[in-house]
Amino acid sequence: MSLLNPLIQGVLLGGLYALYAAGLSLIFGVMRLVNLAHGDFIVLAAYLMLACVTALALPAWVALLIAMPFMFALGWALQRLILNRTLKNDLLVPLLVTFGLSIIIQNGLLLAFSADSRRLTVGELEIASWTFGDISIGVVPLITFIVAVLVILGLTFLFYRTRLGRILRATADSTEIVQIMGIDPRHVFAIAMGLSFVVIAVAAFFMGVRANFDPAAGPSRLLYAFEAVVIGGLGSFWGTLIGGTILGVAQTVGAAINPEWQQLAGHVVFLAVILARPRGLLARA
Amino acid sequence: MSLLTTHGLEVFYGDFQALFGVDVAVEEGETVAIIGANGAGKSSFMNALSGLAPTRRDAILLAGEAVGGTPAYDMVKLGIALVPEGRRLFPSLTVEENLLMGSSGRTVERGWTLPVVYDFFPVLRERRRQLAPTLSGGQQQLVAIGRALMANPRILLCDEISLGLSPAMVQTVYQALAAIKARGTTILIVEQDLRAALAAADRIYCFMEGRVSLAGRPAELSRDAIQAAYFGTAR
Numbered sequence: 269m270s271l272l273n274p275l276i277q278g279v280l281l282g283g284l285y286a287l288y289a290a291g292l293s294l295i296f297g298v299m300r301l302v303n304l305a306h307g308d309f310i311v312l313a314a315y316l317m318l319a320c321v322t323a324l325a326l327p328a329w330v331a332l333l334i335a336m337p338f339m340f341a342l343g344w345a346l347q348r349l350i351l352n353r354t355l356k357n358d359l360l361v362p363l364l365v366t367f368g369l370s371i372i373i374q375n376g377l378l379l380a381f382s383a384d385s386r387r388l389t390v391g392e393l394e395i396a397s398w399t400f401g402d403i404s405i406g407v408v409p410l411i412t413f414i415v416a417v418l419v420i421l422g423l424t425f426l427f428y429r430t431r432l433g434r435i436l437r438a439t440a441d442s443t444e445i446v447q448i449m450g451i452d453p454r455h456v457f458a459i460a461m462g463l464s465f466v467v468i469a470v471a472a473f474f475m476g477v478r479a480n481f482d483p484a485a486g487p488s489r490l491l492y493a494f495e496a497v498v499i500g501g502l503g504s505f506w507g508t509l510i511g512g513t514i515l516g517v518a519q520t521v522g523a524a525i526n527p528e529w530q531q532l533a534g535h536v537v538f539l540a541v542i543l544a545r546p547r548g549l550l551a552r553a
Numbered sequence: 554m555s556l557l558t559t560h561g562l563e564v565f566y567g568d569f570q571a572l573f574g575v576d577v578a579v580e581e582g583e584t585v586a587i588i589g590a591n592g593a594g595k596s597s598f599m600n601a602l603s604g605l606a607p608t609r610r611d612a613i614l615l616a617g618e619a620v621g622g623t624p625a626y627d628m629v630k631l632g633i634a635l636v637p638e639g640r641r642l643f644p645s646l647t648v649e650e651n652l653l654m655g656s657s658g659r660t661v662e663r664g665w666t667l668p669v670v671y672d673f674f675p676v677l678r679e680r681r682r683q684l685a686p687t688l689s690g691g692q693q694q695l696v697a698i699g700r701a702l703m704a705n706p707r708i709l710l711c712d713e714i715s716l717g718l719s720p721a722m723v724q725t726v727y728q729a730l731a732a733i734k735a736r737g738t739t740i741l742i743v744e745q746d747l748r749a750a751l752a753a754a755d756r757i758y759c760f761m762e763g764r765v766s767l768a769g770r771p772a773e774l775s776r777d778a779i780q781a782a783y784f785g786t787a788r
Contacts, residue, residue, distance in 0.1 A: 438646055444641075
């Protein structure tokens with residue numbers, strides 16, 4: 269049996285996982301906050317786009333363009349109004365608060381949209397693919413992977429080539445010292461969360477186009493994001509792509525060997541990386 | 554009118570009181586040194602001035618305006634810039650990025666710009682692409698001073714800038730301070746190195762246990778008086 273096809277599918281799936289992970293990694297890198305509601309916000313954004321599509325009869329990609337600034341504003345407000353109050357010296361408080369948000373979002377979505385599985389449709393593109401021998405590359409998975417690379421390139425450019433990026437990195441180094449530089453870290457954190465939520469919107473779009481989602485889909489998205497971040501190395505954007513790809517390949521290769529092994533193989537590889545390199549493959553200092 | 558004055562400045566950390574009614578005045582263009590032993594309250598004084606420790610509004614006057622308790626990120630915009638104890642550079646930023654962070658709060662490009670700071674500290678221009686922690690301690694101190702200057706401060710606060718530096722480097726740093734003063738910037742230093750402080754300062758204040766124990770011009774103060782004010786014992 270050829271492993272080439274599952275390998276390629278796994279790499280492409282890794283693009284989606286990298287999109288899940290990039291926003292999580294950004295937040296952890298800037299403010300050492302683990303957003304346990306990250307996956308639920310992805311699902312929330314997907315429903316938001318679904319609502320745009322169904323209520324306003326818009327194409328899904330237009331819904332994405334609407335969702336991106338909206339999600340930025342939501343992330344910004346969430347940080348300013350709630351999460352900034354939780355960031356003292358205790359790691360437990362933000363964990364509990366985001367865990368609570370996760371429950372609120374799941375139940376809110378259940379109330380608003382029922383437990384039915386839904387998906388975003390992009391017409392014939394969904395089933396389009398290129399076939400080379402026994403290898404078939406889907407157009408949507410390929411676009412997902414390319415967008416993931418572009419998102420990570422964009423974030424890397426933003427962080428290492430712009431004034432805002434310099435301020436974000438400095439704030440990650442010391443929230444006290446940026447203050448004597450004339451910067452209010454609460455404002456920087458809010459911008460970081462807004463950026464994370466824009467990435468969430470992009471991730472939600474591709475999640476919704478590639479597969480079904482329902483109100484309870486958030487925690488498993490968080491788990492994949494978390495595993496990708498840890499495999500790749502905390503706080504490294506390229507690490508999320510590598511981590512996502514490794515996770516995706518592990519799942520598809522595992523599934524190719526035995527369909528029941530898809531999830532298991534991903535978790536086993538995650539554990540193996542933790543044992544061998546606890547700080548991840550591309551850990552930032 | 555003095556550029557900077559404190560009136561009955563008190564600083565608390567929870568229940569612990571670090572300063573008990575400190576009165577200090579700094580004139581425009583002066584270099585003033587705060588000396589004192591460990592725990593005398595020198596750093597608390599600097600933290601209050603830079604906005605990192607809360608105080609009463611009227612306890613700190615900048616050019617006659619009450620500014621005590623202003624958040625640190627606004628205090629630097631008012632013209633009070635701090636070179637913190639231990640340098641506290643951003644370790645994941647390059648030398649140039651560290652310097653540019655200093656100008657984050659200002660809107661106009663004048664005074665201490667990047668080229669001016671590089672002309673002032675040529676060694677930093679050579680190393681501008683290096684990460685800050687790869688520099689020697691003395692060079693890092695120059696970055697910390699340059700970073701504070703980038704805010705175009707009316708008054709430059711320097712907290713223990715000779716700490717951990719070689720005697721030659723201490724001399725370099727203090728020569729730089731003299732040159733900064735010559736350009737008209739007012740300087741307030743906190744210093745444990747008595748000799749460096751007495752040589753650099755127009756006037757000194759000695760702190761002991763959160764209070765001013767002595768004040769005056771270095772030339773007018775006797776060794777014994779300084780020692781008594783510093784250690785709390787007359788010989």
